[in-house]
Amino acid sequence: MVHLRENNPDVEGEALRAPLGEFAPPLRTDHPVSRPTRSRVARLNVRLRSLPAEIRIAAGKESGQGHLFHFVPVCMGLGEVVWFSLPVPPSTTILLALLPLSLIALWFSLAGTNRRALSLAALMVVAGMLLADAETRRMATIILDAPVVTTVTGVVERREAGAAGEWRYVIRLSATADPVLRRPPQRISLLARSRHGVVRIGDPITGRVRLSPPSGPALPGMNDFAFQSYFAGIGAVGFFLGAPERPSIARAAESDLWTQVDQSLFSLRDRISDRIHEVLPGDTGAFAASIITGERRSMSKEATDALRLSGLAHITAISGLNMALAAGIFFVGLRALLSLFPGLAQRYPVKKIAAGGALLAATAYVLISGYQVSALRAYLMTAIMLVAVLIDRPAISLRNLAVAATIILIAQPSAVMGPSFQMSFAATAALIAGYAAWRKAPRSIWPTPTSTSGKLATFAAKFVGGTLATSLIGGLSTAIFAVTHFHRLSTHGLEANLAAMPLISIIVMPAGFIAMLAMPFGLDAPFFWIMGGGLDLVLVVAHTVAGWGEAAFIPRQPTWFPVLVVVALLLMTLLHTGLRHGGTVLLIVTLAAAFLRSGEQPADLLVSEDGRMVGFWSQQERVGEGRVLASNRKRPPPFLFDQWQPALAADHHLPPSMESAPVLPPPADWKKEETWDSATIQLARQTLEQLVQTAKTDRFTCIRSACAAKLVDGWTVLTVDRPDLAGPACDVADIVILGGRSRMKGCRSTATFLSETTLRTSGAVEIRLGAHHDKTIEISPALSGPPRPWTIHRLYDWRTGETARQHGIDSGDSKDKDSDSETERKNGPHNPAMPVRQ
Structure with a gap:
């Protein structure tokens, strides 16, 4: 009998009952015996075969732990994104029919976990589409269809001061005159630069203004500002042509209770902002106002650019950081104060009392902040956390975030398309997940201190490490949205946040919060001074980091x-x-x-939506100067070029070469119904032909009212600012772009013709040129297909009252081209300076 315990002392008692053959000693040999092992391919094959089963097991665990609830707002948001993005979304009837079908599928799939999850996902997608459709119908914003100069009268709903003393008014329009608009928008946003008596919220206002529709995409695939204006209820933007006035009428009566509450809240917000600017002048006060009341227009361009380039612009938005610090300071302070009274602390739950007080403070904060999307998201998250404290549940969790996201997606579905919603929820989800992972697997990398200095060093290390980790996680999680919407990344954002966030957390927010509590008693100034000192240091950090280099431009990525x-x-x-x-x-x-990826072929020619700015890639980029974008404007509009440059990753802008000769004939006087004779037309044609012959390949060559350039493969482009030059230009160039309105639909020659009129329906375009001898040209418009509610105003013709069926470049047939061109030459051009009657 073999004594197994003596020969194998490590064998457990359970193994003693095994057959003896299983413990037979191996045969000794002088040479190693090759063990039969599976090949790597076989092991990989086995692993792949077991992968579906492992996925099902993991999915069951996620479902059992309730993690699939996190995807409820994801599926709902997916449905909303699809509805807003589709050229032709499903009709309301189809969606209403799909909703009960999804409910039936969910009912019959309760037995299976996977089927139940898929049915619930389909239900949430359909619900998201219905919510997007309902919000679009509910808003029904009328957007101005064409620029106009008119006199407006309305009531100020909101106002905001600018850095140079200007004021931005949001006005509910009540009347227009000289001319009267046929389709007046309900609300407009106007800038008043002239000195005037500032009009209070709720007071009537009138003045001569220039109105324009909200801008469309600067290039195909870029941000559509008309979409944002539609869901903000703003139908037109513009400026006063002089100082606005208060009409000599009584104060307008309020329409309903909500209007009164809204105006009261914004009036309170104005008074708080005025008080902050009174105590803290300049950029410091503007910075403080942006953190407390959300007013960001009063900060100078230099400070705004420094914060943006350094990656600290998120501080000016009232987001989770601001809300968490405000509620946290109130919660900790009130709890500590109540704990000073032992009898009270033993008799009542001071923690829950402090949570209730913090909830009231957070509610007041979001009301005076203008309830932006980021502020609402932060408030909902904070409120859910505080309510969780009241009912003894975990405060910080992805479930709370999912609830907050679901509420916002139900109340405001269009928010899912904006960068504020996407970036705030992405950063919060990443931080919660990272915090949970750290708590699940803590690793002590610092020895337990015993001395006071050691404890201080440990605290400092943990604080710096936490700030570094928070900045890194937040920056990485929001990078994709910064690239998608803004096409730029801050290269030194991590260093800037590491230096600035301790100042915000320790000095700025506590002092600002105490100042707000002391403001009703007139004791806020000292605390605002402390807050201003901290913000001055943050601005120093921003300017220093911004001087280290520009943000990295990231060109447009595929969908x-x-x-x-x-x-x-x-x-x-x-x-x-x-x-x-x-x-x-x-x-x-x-x-x-x-x-x-190799990337798509960049467009050869870029045209803005009004035809006034045209750009192409200069040949100078071959000399080692990077990508150089040449345009026909010496000083391109900042609003437009600031979008073009990062999206196209253009390193430099090349202005045109201005020439004094040749000289074009003066325009005909349309007021006197003058027209050009044949000799003048021939002179204009010869002048433009001479300009085209002297054009360069690296930049535009310009004379007064016209610019020309030579592109790849011999293509020539001619831009003109006067409609009377369109006809002669068509005879001497391959591509003619008119920066104004015209009755012409196209050239009688083979030239491609674009004008403000044709671009009005298509938006900005990108042009790719093919073989010159075949005249092959591809035009990609920013808007195409059937209209959506936020683009249909582009198709409205105020002259005839008709509406086109869809967007896109429509040059018309040759017969129409000839007749329109001939009419233009006989009757005189349509001058863009003529008054526009809606």
Whole structure:
């Protein structure tokens, strides 16, 4: 009998009952015996075969722990994004029919976890589409269809001061005159630069103004400001042609209770901002007002650019940081104050009392901040956390974030398309997930201190490490949205946040919060001074870091890039099992594909939506100066060029070469119904032909009212500012672009003709040129297909009252081109300076 315990002392008692053959000693040999092992291919094959079963098990764990609830706002938001993005979304009837079908599918799939999850996801997608459709119908904003100069009368709903003393008024329009608009918008936003008696919120206002529709996309695929204006209820933007006045009428009566409450809140916000500017003048006061009341227009351009370039612009937005600090300071302070009274602390739950007080403070904060999307999201998250404290539940969790996101998506579906919603929720989800991962697997890398100095050093290290980790996680999680919407990344944002955030957390927010509590008693000035000192240091950090270098420009990415990155981030942050590693793999593959892709062929010619700015790639980029964008404007409009440059990754702008000769004939006087004779037309044609012959390939060559350039493969482009030059220009260039309105639909020659009139329906365009001998040309408009509610105003013709069926470049047939061109030459051009009657 073999004594196993003596020969194998490590064998457990359970193994003693095993058959003896299982413990037979191996045969000794002088040569190693090769063990039969599976090949790597076989092991990989087995692993792949078991992968579906492992995924089902992991999915069951996620569902069992309630993690699938995190995807409710994701699916709802997906439905809203699809509805807003589709050229032709499903009709309301179809969506209403799909909703009960989704409910029936969910009812019959209760037995299976996977089927139930898929049915619930489909239900949430359909619900999101219905919510987007309902909000669009509810807003029904009338957007101005064409620029106009008129006299307006209305009531001031909101106002905001600018850095140079100007004022921005949001006015509810009540009447227009000289001319009277046929389709007047309900609300307009006007800038008043002239000195005037500042009009209070709720008071009537009148004045001569120039109104324009909100801008469309600067280039195809870029941000559409008309979309934002539609859902903000703003139908036109513009400025006063002089000082606005108070009409000699009684104060307008309020329409309803909500209007009164809204005006009262914004009046209170104005008074708080005025008090801050009184105590803290200049950029310091503007910075403080942006943090407390959300008023950001009063900060100078230099300070705004410094904060943006340094990656600190997020401080000026009332977001989770501001709300959490405000509520946290109140919560900790009130709890500490109540704890000073032992009898009270033993008899009542001071923690819950402090949470209730912090909830009231956060509510007051969001009301005076103008309830922006980021502020609402932060308030909902903070309120849910404080309510969780009141009912003894975990305060910080992804479930709370999902509830806050769901509430916003139900109340304001259009917010899902904006960078504020996307960046705030992405950063919050990433921070919560990172915090949860750190708590789940803590690692002590610092020895336990015993002395006072050691404890202070440990605290400082943890504070710096936490700030660094927070900045890194927040920056990485929002980078994709910064690239998608703004096409730029701050290269030194991590260093700037590491230096500035301790100042915000320790000095700025506590002092500002105490100042707000002391303001009713007139004791706020000392605390505002402390807050201003901290903000001055933050501005020093911003200017210093901004001087280290410009932000990195990231050109437009293909549509699949942000979609796949968002999916990867959702998997990484919302899941807890091994399924989250699928997001890591997807993120790596997506980034690698974006880095290795060859990229699409850049457009040869860029045209703004009004035809007044045209750009092309200069040949100077071959000399080592980077990508140089040449335009026909010596000083391109900042609003437009600041969007073009990062989206196109243009390193430099090349202004045109201005020439004094040749000289074009003066325009005909349309007021006297003058027309050009044949000799004048021939002179204009010869002048333009001479300009085209002397044009360069690296930049535009310009004379008064016209510019010319030579592009690749011999293509010539001619831009003109006067409608009477359009006909002669068509005879001497391949592409003619008129920066004004015209009755012409196209050239009688083979030239391509674009004008403010044709571009009004299509928006900005990108032109790619093919073979010159074939006259092959591809035009990509910013807007195409059937109109949506926020673009239909572009198709309205105020002359005839008709509306076109869809967007796009419509040059008309040759017969129409000839007749329109001939009419233009006989009757005189349509002058853009003529008064526009809506």
